[in-house]
Amino acid sequence: MPCPGLAFLNALLFFLLSFNHSHADDVLAQITTRLAKTEITQGNFQQEKRLKILRKPLISSGAFTYHQSKGVIWKTLTPVFSILLVNESRLLTSQGEQAVPAALGKVFNSILGGNLNRLTEDFSITGFDQKPSWQLQLKPKDELLKKIITTILLTGDNELRLVEMQEADGNITRINFGQITHPEQLTTEQEADFERLSP
Amino acid sequence: MNVYHPKVTAWIWLLGMIVISVLGAQVLTRDWLETGFLALLPASEQKPEIAKAIQQQSELINREMIWLTGAATSRQAIAQAQQLKLQLKQSKLFNKVLLQFPQQQYIKQYQKLFPYRYQLLDAQTRITLNNNPSDLIKQTREVLYSPLGQMQAANLERDPLLLFSRYFSAQDPLKLNLEQGMVILHDVNKFWALLLTDLEDSNLPLDKLEILLNLVNGATAHVQGSGGELMVSGMPLFTAYGAHSAKQEISTVGIGSSAGIILLLLATFRSPRPLLLSTLAIGSGMFAALVLSILFFTKIHILTLVFGASLIGVADDYAQHLLCDSLGEKNWNPRRGLHFILPGLTVGLISNLLSYAGLGFSPFPGLQQVAVFSAMGLLVAWLTVVLLFPLLLKGFVFNHEPGLLKLTGYWEQKWPAWAFKNKRWLSLVLLVFIAGGCWRLIPQDDVRLLQSAPAELTRTANKIRQLLSLSRDSQFFLVSGTDQKDWHRNEQQLLNSLEALKQQQALQYYEGISHYWPNADRQQENYRLLKQTLYDSALLKQYMNGLGFGKEAVKTELKQFAGSAHKELSLPEWLKTADESKQQLWLGCQSGHCQSIVALNGIKNLPALAALHSLPGVVWVDQVEKLSSLFKRYRIRASALLVSAFSVVWLGLGLKFGWGRALGILSVPLISLAVALSMLGWFGQLFSLFNLFALLLVLGIGVDYAMFFFMAGDRRTSTSLAVTVSALTTLLAFGLLSVSSTEIVHAFGFTVAIGIVTALMCAPLMSRLKAE
Numbered sequence: 001m002p003c004p005g006l007a008f009l010n011a012l013l014f015f016l017l018s019f020n021h022s023h024a025d026d027v028l029a030q031i032t033t034r035l036a037k038t039e040i041t042q043g044n045f046q047q048e049k050r051l052k053i054l055r056k057p058l059i060s061s062g063a064f065t066y067h068q069s070k071g072v073i074w075k076t077l078t079p080v081f082s083i084l085l086v087n088e089s090r091l092l093t094s095q096g097e098q099a100v101p102a103a104l105g106k107v108f109n110s111i112l113g114g115n116l117n118r119l120t121e122d123f124s125i126t127g128f129d130q131k132p133s134w135q136l137q138l139k140p141k142d143e144l145l146k147k148i149i150t151t152i153l154l155t156g157d158n159e160l161r162l163v164e165m166q167e168a169d170g171n172i173t174r175i176n177f178g179q180i181t182h183p184e185q186l187t188t189e190q191e192a193d194f195e196r197l198s199p
Numbered sequence: 200m201n202v203y204h205p206k207v208t209a210w211i212w213l214l215g216m217i218v219i220s221v222l223g224a225q226v227l228t229r230d231w232l233e234t235g236f237l238a239l240l241p242a243s244e245q246k247p248e249i250a251k252a253i254q255q256q257s258e259l260i261n262r263e264m265i266w267l268t269g270a271a272t273s274r275q276a277i278a279q280a281q282q283l284k285l286q287l288k289q290s291k292l293f294n295k296v297l298l299q300f301p302q303q304q305y306i307k308q309y310q311k312l313f314p315y316r317y318q319l320l321d322a323q324t325r326i327t328l329n330n331n332p333s334d335l336i337k338q339t340r341e342v343l344y345s346p347l348g349q350m351q352a353a354n355l356e357r358d359p360l361l362l363f364s365r366y367f368s369a370q371d372p373l374k375l376n377l378e379q380g381m382v383i384l385h386d387v388n389k390f391w392a393l394l395l396t397d398l399e400d401s402n403l404p405l406d407k408l409e410i411l412l413n414l415v416n417g418a419t420a421h422v423q424g425s426g427g428e429l430m431v432s433g434m435p436l437f438t439a440y441g442a443h444s445a446k447q448e449i450s451t452v453g454i455g456s457s458a459g460i461i462l463l464l465l466a467t468f469r470s471p472r473p474l475l476l477s478t479l480a481i482g483s484g485m486f487a488a489l490v491l492s493i494l495f496f497t498k499i500h501i502l503t504l505v506f507g508a509s510l511i512g513v514a515d516d517y518a519q520h521l522l523c524d525s526l527g528e529k530n531w532n533p534r535r536g537l538h539f540i541l542p543g544l545t546v547g548l549i550s551n552l553l554s555y556a557g558l559g560f561s562p563f564p565g566l567q568q569v570a571v572f573s574a575m576g577l578l579v580a581w582l583t584v585v586l587l588f589p590l591l592l593k594g595f596v597f598n599h600e601p602g603l604l605k606l607t608g609y610w611e612q613k614w615p616a617w618a619f620k621n622k623r624w625l626s627l628v629l630l631v632f633i634a635g636g637c638w639r640l641i642p643q644d645d646v647r648l649l650q651s652a653p654a655e656l657t658r659t660a661n662k663i664r665q666l667l668s669l670s671r672d673s674q675f676f677l678v679s680g681t682d683q684k685d686w687h688r689n690e691q692q693l694l695n696s697l698e699a700l701k702q703q704q705a706l707q708y709y710e711g712i713s714h715y716w717p718n719a720d721r722q723q724e725n726y727r728l729l730k731q732t733l734y735d736s737a738l739l740k741q742y743m744n745g746l747g748f749g750k751e752a753v754k755t756e757l758k759q760f761a762g763s764a765h766k767e768l769s770l771p772e773w774l775k776t777a778d779e780s781k782q783q784l785w786l787g788c789q790s791g792h793c794q795s796i797v798a799l800n801g802i803k804n805l806p807a808l809a810a811l812h813s814l815p816g817v818v819w820v821d822q823v824e825k826l827s828s829l830f831k832r833y834r835i836r837a838s839a840l841l842v843s844a845f846s847v848v849w850l851g852l853g854l855k856f857g858w859g860r861a862l863g864i865l866s867v868p869l870i871s872l873a874v875a876l877s878m879l880g881w882f883g884q885l886f887s888l889f890n891l892f893a894l895l896l897v898l899g900i901g902v903d904y905a906m907f908f909f910m911a912g913d914r915r916t917s918t919s920l921a922v923t924v925s926a927l928t929t930l931l932a933f934g935l936l937s938v939s940s941t942e943i944v945h946a947f948g949f950t951v952a953i954g955i956v957t958a959l960m961c962a963p964l965m966s967r968l969k970a971e
Contacts, residue, residue: 076341
């Protein structure tokens, strides 16, 4: 289901971007049009964290659900089950309510929702589009965020396929997405999870 | 008066006024005006240590202000907050303007506390370790495998179990979202950036309060102009609004009363002399009242001046009586006039002074000030009339018929005649009216009535509180113990009970020092707990090996743990790392007595919290409730005072005029009082302690009027003129008080105004009383 407000928002952002980012805006526009924009996106993920202190990567996998207005459910299934619910103002984990770290909710929602334009607020973006695949490089503008993340790489085609986060201390987190679908409706389980997020 | 020396008495008056002026020149040049709401409240009846704790809490509250800039995006909200910050800094009103989260302080705190990580465990971690240590490992793995945990993963090298991360994040019970180092809140359709300020001084002078008010209004307009919204709250703002409206009310009441008096006097006497003399009497009275009150109290509250402005209308009475006495008397001279009215004037002064003395009987500094101010003002006005007027009134002639006389003539002759003819049904109607009104009276004893705030300000404050409960509630616990160990145990017990109540949603959160700082025993206990559950068992090694740590890393961690066995973090050391609001929770140890405050936020179930006072060493402090119940107690006492005042007056009058007649005179204030009460009921006005003090004044004024008529004899015309003129000016003064936006001032004015109208209606009936 396309969002009626999105077209306006895109137009506005492109207008604003044309002053700031002479290179990125075309690429971003091309990519945004290619990405499937629906209310609901769901799929599986495999996450690999490489920490310098550890000899082997931390590998986990699970399923995610994105809902345009409700937020994101991030369910880690292996090796330890955990659930993470996030929207722009709240973050719930199995260990309770947490502060949403700088711009994280926004990044999560924007990346998974294919709403890449919104990322220009917090990141300077460069990239290329070589059909069938594209890649964007995001560098945080926020001084605090810079101290933690140096670069985020996004790779995809008509869906987002890979997110790679390079951290300031050399750690790397890589998340692969698979089996992405766009169902019309949420399952009752997903509905219940989102219900916990609403204040 | 047998000895009559107008010149001598005038000299005495002049001498007195010179003394007062010299004193005035000294006291009025220093800072003598108080504006804060808390200054109106009685000094705590509590024990000194509780009073100290309250003082400490309110010191903070009196300076704190919260600013939130709102916009559609967080970026806009931040931009607006940054601009606002500059504006606030330029104003130089604040000694702290905090927008960016103090990151450096945070890092320092982290570094200082990190060496004690094996001694510092948060409550949740302790519970987990005690119940099932492997849960802690599971939770740590959850964090590490989740897409969050970036920050924590970075600490993994130094703190493999993320123990210190757990403790450190538990130090900050409010989970606030940061963006560019600023706190961002989010409601349904807006992002809000948070700015915190501390005023330089908890007791700002009047001009600075005006600057603050202008700053808030200017900033609000500015933010709105750029499409945003600004919400501001804090005690200083309430004070500023209170002072602002009080200032306006002083001028409304002052100018209104003065204008009324000028018009009345000019219309009645058609000559400038009475006007100038009245002005002199009122002016000296007010000036002396101000100087003597400041001498007495060192500082007086702005609300006292609002009441004081109403004194213009009362202080005028004595002059009116003397001036009106000359009406139509061919051979009138001040000597004869004074001789005739002095008894009535003196009784009037005494009854007024007595009623104001009743106000001074209350424990409220505000009312005590009003009592001293009014009593001094009246006394000096009376002295001016008695000592100075005889000289200045020489040759005064008053032999025209003022227009007012027609009205007073009708009111003094026709109205009593008509009233007596119809007394049956009139009394019935009156009785029903009074009974109906009194039946509808509902007493209110809320201390917050003393505060006047525009509804919008209160709404904003509530909205901010919903967004984030940053400001502590006024209720708190005081925890004490014979030594640090005893105190720690008591506070821990309280915090455990509070945790249970928090789970039941009785409050949002609580804050006590022992929540963050474990004492020496507890630190050892924490270390032992970690040793038993994780370090000595195979759990730590298993976890570290499983996660992929190298052998060296495991060894280093075990070595560090073993080397930290005897570390101890003392309370003073911990306090140094804490922020100001946490530091203020600790009240220190003195002569075998350690004390702390446990602060509360977002209380929803007050009785459940209050019930915890039964725990050892715990005192529940609810200043609002305490004061409200004080209001109630004094409302009952004031009722008793009113009854005894009536009895005393009856006794005095009875001895002189006989019991029956005394009762007749008293019926004037009695009916006035009943009508005033019932009008409060009919109009749904506030009925509190303060109305009863107003009724004391009604008693004084009512006796006054009744006495003048009762003693008027053949001079009824001049008496009724005098009473009417003075009643009209008094009425104007108190009527104007009822425009006040402070509830109690309004209620006070309303009560007295109704009382005076009724007394004015009833007083002429007295002349019949004597005849019958």
